[in-house]
Amino acid sequence: MPYDMSAAGAESSGGQSAKRGPLRPQRLASARSRLGGGTLSRLMQATDLALLAGLYEIKWIDGALAGTAALIAVASGLVAATLLSFESYQLSAREPLHKHLYRVIGAVGGAAFLMMALGSVGAPAAKAANVLSLVDWCLAAAPLICTSHLAWFGYIRRLRRQGLLTPNLMIVGATPAAQRLVAVALSRRDVNILGIFDDRGERAPKHIFGVPVLGKTADVASHRLLPYVDRIVVAVPAGATARIAELIAELATVPNAISLLMEGGDTDEQSAHERVLDMPLAHLSGVRRGALQAFMKRTIDVTFSVTALLVLAPALLAIAVAVRSDSPGPVLFKQRRHGYMNEEVLVWKFRSMRVEASDYAATRQVTADDDRVTKVGRFLRRTSLDELPQLWNVIRGEMSLVGPRPHAIGMLTNGAEASKLVETYAHRHRMKPGLTGWAAVNGSRGPVDTPEAVRRRVTLDLEYVERQSVWLDLAIMARTLPCVLGDSAVIR
Secondary structure, rough: OOOOOOHHHHHOOOOOOOOOOOOOOOOOOOOOOOOOHHHHHHHHHHHHHHHHHHHHHHHHOOOOOOOHHHHHHHHHHHHHHHHHHHOOOOOOOOHHHHHHHHHHHHHHHHHHHHHHHHOOOHHHHHHHHHHHHHHHHHHHHHHHHHHHHHHHHHHHHHHHHOOOOOOEEEOOOOOHHHHHHHHHHHHOOOOEEEEEEOOOHHOOEEEOOEEEEEEEEHHOOOOOOOOOOOEEEEEOOOOOOOHHHHHHHHOOOOOOOOOEEEEOHHHHHHOOOOEEEEEEEEEEOOOOOOOHHHHHHHHHHHHHHHHHHHHHHHHHHHHHHHHHOOOOOOOOEEEEOOOHHOEEEEEEEEEOOOOHHOOOOOOOOOOOOOOOOOOOHHHHHHHHHHOOOHHHHHOOOOOOOOOOOOEEOOEEEOOOOHHOOOHHHHHHOOOEEEEEEEHHHHHHOOOOOOHHHHHHHHHHHHHHHHHHHHHHHHHHHHHHHHHHHHOOOOOO
């Protein structure tokens, strides 16, 4: 049945700007700052397990378990399993809080009732003790888990209001499949759809259910919304292989994950790698990483960076004094550079150039014996000490300890914009930029002042993006200091 897009769009938009649409949040958050629902779901499960284990330990110490320790332990496990099987950790925006709490109470009460039935075997005195112990446990566990879920719901609701949880999508192709996806999104509100792109020009609709058509596929790579997008969904028939190949080629420069919306029966279901709004997707492009790997990388970043700032505080103060004494001007130099998913971030360094010669746009890369570099600045660049203030960027989550080095926006190489020299240049932004990286420890440090140097840097960066792991990061960090000390001729 065809959709009346104009009527539905007018009804759905509710007076909102047609340019923004009904599925774009009031406040946009970058892809870097958004949290994954899977991570929060696992944290909720871990919290419940910790609370149940803590309650068990408290009652064990108080001697309240007596001969029912095994029954209470099994009941605790049943509660955890029941909550999981009842999909209590799906974090759906549609589920009312009171219904969720009924589910929690049912899981705890059901486990207690089952264990009472099992504990009713035996002598009357033992049965009475079992029932009293289980009732006491149930009266403590139910409000404990409910309070936990109440707090999580409040936190998750705040994340949604801030745009930090709900995934942001863009759609390529104003097709019937796109209409179905937008219709489900409007009814469920589990994803945001920022806009649609279609190559039919004047024949393309202006919007689908109020979600605006923002341009053609070629406009995606340069669109201002791109840093806020988690996934680009290609909504063309899976059998249109030639058209899909064309779209993939047009989107080749985009760092975001790209998926194909699969429709058409069992074959599509079997080909699906993931789902959005219960609709199957096939992964086409972009790096996919698990929540655990991302959590471990972030933990290492914060732990090492905070420790380094504390340990290096005297050295940082000495460098600041040396920079200020060597030439007039501020101690720190800040420059806008590309970060994760092309997000613009403000990167900090110790100033190494004379203030009047500062090149914020990187129109001229630093070379050996560059007259713009101060005496202290030359030493800082040779030893990479000028990069130490970027530890603050790491703590803020804008950078990582290990990753592709952040290049200045619009950086020129031999008069040409470096990002235009390699088609897959932006793919290096599929990870946060780093203080050090695979390219740095493999000889690609300093300026990329020729097209060949740019291509080699991008090749090494993409190799890291594909291979990234905690162990590789630790190995790169271990190799960084010898590389810096052994590369005294480099000027960055």
